[in-house]
Amino acid sequence: MGLLLLALNILIGxxxxxxxxxxxxxxxxxxxxxxxxxxxxxxxxxxxxxxxVQEADxxxxxxxxxxxxxxxxxxxxxxxxxRGVQGVAWAVPLxxxxxxxxxxxxxxxxxxxxGVDDATTIGAPLRLMLGQRESLRAPYAVFVDVDGYAxxxxxxxxxxxxxxxxNDRRAVVRGITLSSPSFAGRRGRRSxxxxxxxxxxxxxxxxxxxxxxxxxx
Numbered sequence: 259m260g261l262l263l264l265a266l267n268i269l270i271g272x273x274x275x276x277x278x279x280x281x282x283x284x285x286x287x288x289x290x291x292x293x294x295x296x297x298x299x300x301x302x303x304x305x306x307x308x309x310x311v312q313e314a315d316x317x318x319x320x321x322x323x324x325x326x327x328x329x330x331x332x333x334x335x336x337x338x339x340x341r342g343v344q345g346v347a348w349a350v351p352l353x354x355x356x357x358x359x360x361x362x363x364x365x366x367x368x369x370x371x372x373g374v375d376d377a378t379t380i381g382a383p384l385r386l387m388l389g390q391r392e393s394l395r396a397p398y399a400v401f402v403d404v405d406g407y408a409x410x411x412x413x414x415x416x417x418x419x420x421x422x423x424x425n426d427r428r429a430v431v432r433g434i435t436l437s438s439p440s441f442a443g444r445r446g447r448r449s450x451x452x453x454x455x456x457x458x459x460x461x462x463x464x465x466x467x468x469x470x471x472x473x474x475x
Contacts, residue, residue, distance in 0.1 A: 389433030
């Protein structure tokens with residue numbers, strides 16, 4: 259008991275030192291929690307594009323691709339070769355590219371365009387705030403995430419039917435999505451995509467991946 263009282267006297271005997279020590283421990287704890295939160299946030303953003311596409315077990319990309327947000331185009335023949343690998347149940351194309359949208363008031367906004375397969379719409383958003391997934395097949399249809407809509411149409415409540423210009427072509431907002439935030443920022447999404455390939459196997463993901471690597475070696 260005497261040692262405990264002595265320790266307490268040493269701890270709180272000098273008020274300035276006690277407050278300084280408490281502040282130092284609290285500040286160090288704050289830094290640890292803050293840096294951990296930043297790290298988790300970076301990991302979440304880095305995998306947002308893959309996490310939002312829940313139908314795919316494996317992604318097939320160019321060997322030089324480092325992140326999903328920096329894709330490299332692949333030849334159309336790659337899709338047929340992937341479909342021919344034993345154990346592959348299906349494979350569909352996925353397109354990602356940077357583009358510039360022009361709004362109705364003449365502003366130009368940089369976006370990431372995600373194109374999906376027309377027949378299956380695999381890769382289209384699963385969480386929609388407004389609209390239906392089938393609406394992506396309509397002529398000139400695009401989906402815009404809710405944050406991107408606020409950027410394209412500031413001060414306007416989310417609504418369907420707004421018109422944009424994408425690569426000198428008319429685009430009509432047919433859906434507003436709840437996509438995960440990524441490093442690429444705001445996104446638009448449309449059909450008729452081709453480019454980076456995404457596939458899913460009916461066996462284990464690792465076994466399918468080994469067979470695909472051997473096929474393209």
